[in-house]
Amino acid sequence: MAGASLVCLLIGLLFLAVQVRSIFSAQLQQEYIGLVLEAVDRAESARDAVAVLANAAKTANAASAANTANTANTANTATADPNPAPSDAYRLARLELTDRLATLDALVNASPSPAPPLPRSVLSRDANFTAASQSLDAAASYWRAQREAVGAGMRERISGVADTLIVLSAIVFGVLVTALGLYAKRTRQLAGMSHEFEHAALHDAMTGLPNRRRLFAALEATVAAGDNAGKLAVLYIDLDGFKRVNDTQGHRIGDEFLIAVSRRFRESVRTGDVVARIGGDEFAVLVTRFDTDAELSAIAERLIACVAQTDEQMGLGLVRASIGIASFPDRVDDYWRLVAAADETMYEVKRNGKNGFAFAQRMR
CATH class of the missing domain: 1.20.1330 (f41 fragment of flagellin, N-terminal domain)
Structure with a gap:
């Protein structure tokens, strides 16, 4: 055209x-x-x-x-010139x-x-x-x-x-309108591609959950917004026995398990809480609104139940969950250390028998 x-x-x-x-x-x-x-x-x-x-x-x-x-009758003394x-x-x-x-x-x-x-x-x-x-x-x-x-x-x-x-x-008007339409379409395409790239950079490709980078961005944004009454908590989750699933059942079954348990995690947490896949078989949940440790314990129990239900549904009998919980400012005075504190606490749970949760010790 x-x-x-x-x-x-x-x-x-x-x-x-x-x-x-x-x-x-x-x-x-x-x-x-x-x-x-x-x-x-x-x-x-x-x-x-x-x-x-x-x-x-x-x-x-x-x-x-x-x-x-x-005067013609005169003596013809004069004659006119014709x-x-x-x-x-x-x-x-x-x-x-x-x-x-x-x-x-x-x-x-x-x-x-x-x-x-x-x-x-x-x-x-x-x-x-x-x-x-x-x-x-x-x-x-x-x-x-x-x-x-x-x-x-x-x-x-x-x-x-x-x-x-x-x-x-x-x-010329038609060409300009067409050019503007193509420019707008291309801009929308680029905006869509930019959104896709941004989404890919901030989310796990397999499960669709936010990744570690997105988790820290949400943590910082929550603190900056100041709409959580100054309290934050991170629940760090590790899947006990998941390595045996990959070794005995294959990575395809392992991937299916991760996708299924991720979906259950999203459904079990409250609106506004962020579920992220940190990597491998490790996950984290950012809780932005809570009053007592009992609320955090209830969330941890639901997450452990999600893992057990997924394991039972797939007939594996192998996978459970260990969860470490760190809260700010009750137990950790620096919100940037929440993830690390929850991770350390999760390993304490694994060393003490697995398939459970524990709160981080107060860190000052």
Whole structure:
């Protein structure tokens, strides 16, 4: 689509260039026609002056002939000239007409486009007035028709340019809208990919649980928000006997167990608590709202039950859980040490028989 739009845009621009050039050419032609018509107007004015003087001369001759008739019975002492000599004004008017016709002929011959020339016979000083007048009328009609034709062509080209600009504007607008749509789509794709990358960086690929990095980020965010009445706890979980599952049943069964127990962990904790897979068969739960150790003990018992239920469902008879619990600020005065304290306590549980939980000793 973008390629087709670009081709249409280039064709439209080429068409515009041709039309604009034609309009400039027509404009020059119009200006030249205007010069010719100005010469025509001057020649017509000179012709009208000659005609007026000729009519005046005829009127004077008619009056002179009447006076001669009234005195015809005299002794013929005087005889009127039937063709009196033309007056000086008439001769000057004919010279003016001849000059105007010569100027008009020069402009016609210099026209950039072919045009009918004036007959050579009407350009001399003794040319027939009637023939000169007819030639002038013909030239006037031709050049006025040319002005109308060129003007109509210019208007048509200007209309074509306007239509083309509208079409090109629509194409450009369409291309811009398409580009913006593609940009928005690409931005959404990149945002989705960024979210996927961020999710992958903060979550365990197999179980979908938050990883160690996400656990510490949640821990810091909870402390920064200050909406937990200043109390936090971490329950560190290790699956007793899980290595024997991988050794005897294979890693596929081991992976299925981890996925199943992770799902049970998520379902057993409260909304707002964070279950994370630390790595291998070790998990941690961040508890953000509690009042007493009894609440933490209840959570630990549910987590141990989750492991036992998963083991029973899969018919393994091998896996149980050891849990260490560390709380801030009751037992640990630095919340960054919660995970480490809970981990150490979990190992104490494992050394003391496994399949149970214990609270960390107070650390100051």
